[in-house]
Amino acid sequence: MEAGKVCAVTGGANGIGRAxxxxxxxxxxxxxxxxxxGRAGRQLVRRLGEERLLFFHGDAAEETALRGFxxxxxxxxxxxxxxxxxxxxxxxxxxxGCSYADFDYVLRLGVAAPYYLTMLLLDSFAPxxxxxxxxxxxxxxxxxxxxxxxxxxxGILSLTHALAVSLAGRVRVNAxxxxxxxxxxxxxxxxxxxxxxxxxxxxxxGRVGEPKDIVDAVDFLLGGGAxxxxxxxxTVDGGMTRRMIYHxxxxxxxxxxxxx
Numbered sequence: 001m002e003a004g005k006v007c008a009v010t011g012g013a014n015g016i017g018r019a020x021x022x023x024x025x026x027x028x029x030x031x032x033x034x035x036x037x038g039r040a041g042r043q044l045v046r047r048l049g050e051e052r053l054l055f056f057h058g059d060a061a062e063e064t065a066l067r068g069f070x071x072x073x074x075x076x077x078x079x080x081x082x083x084x085x086x087x088x089x090x091x092x093x094x095x096x097g098c099s100y101a102d103f104d105y106v107l108r109l110g111v112a113a114p115y116y117l118t119m120l121l122l123d124s125f126a127p128x129x130x131x132x133x134x135x136x137x138x139x140x141x142x143x144x145x146x147x148x149x150x151x152x153x154x155g156i157l158s159l160t161h162a163l164a165v166s167l168a169g170r171v172r173v174n175a176x177x178x179x180x181x182x183x184x185x186x187x188x189x190x191x192x193x194x195x196x197x198x199x200x201x202x203x204x205x206g207r208v209g210e211p212k213d214i215v216d217a218v219d220f221l222l223g224g225g226a227x228x229x230x231x232x233x234x235t236v237d238g239g240m241t242r243r244m245i246y247h248x249x250x251x252x253x254x255x256x257x258x259x260x
Contacts, residue, residue: 003028011087019211093147110152164231179237204239
């Protein structure tokens with residue numbers, strides 16, 4: 001990311017969000033991030049320093065927290081060049097009895113929050129501004145009992161192209177759809193996780209994804225090199241959503257009731 005740019009990231013204290021905060025800050029950007037994990041957020045600020053970093057402790061599913069985050073960002077940095085809507089969780093689905101309240105929470109966090117934060121920052125986006133929404137390959141395919149998360153990711157994908165049209169000429173809006181990304185190294189003091197040869201081999205790219213794969217994709221879509229790209233969804237999944245496997249293929253056996 002170009003030094004001196006101002007970037008906002010939701011869900012930035014852990015996982016892919018933390019990887020983005022670290023990378024963008026390391027590239028010289030000013031970064032504001034929000035998260036419900038106050039301990040992890042403050043620890044990140046202590047490690048990286050406060051000079052170009054702002055942490056806001058709050059829940060992006062709550063309107064008041066989004067307002068507070070936007071106000072804190074603009075008070076500190078005066079503008080926004082980039083926004084990355086990353087925050088989302090899963091509260092599973094219909095087979096495990098995901099309640100109305102839980103389902104509604106995930107949609108507020110994963111769809112309503114990106115919409116509202118975009119609205120709050122709309123008049124403060126600098127020329128050349130861009131938004132990247134973090135969707136998922138689950139917007140196109142599902143495992144059982146994933147309705148809350150899958151619905152949110154499908155919603156953010158549709159919101160992406162709607163905003164791209166509404167904000168044409170003002171802000172470019174795109175999405176990244178991660179597949180299997182191993183984030184253990186970006187939670188607490190976690191280290192790398194070893195995957196089985198089968199875990200790696202089933203990915204057409206030959207390995208499980210890393211947070212850097214998503215950071216690089218987001219960085220590209222935010223930058224000037226993607227100036228003719230808006231309303232698009234870039235799938236970064238090692239090719240898994242393009243791999244068709246039936247019972248008996250490549251040693252795989254379908255056993256109903258299991259995940260094998």
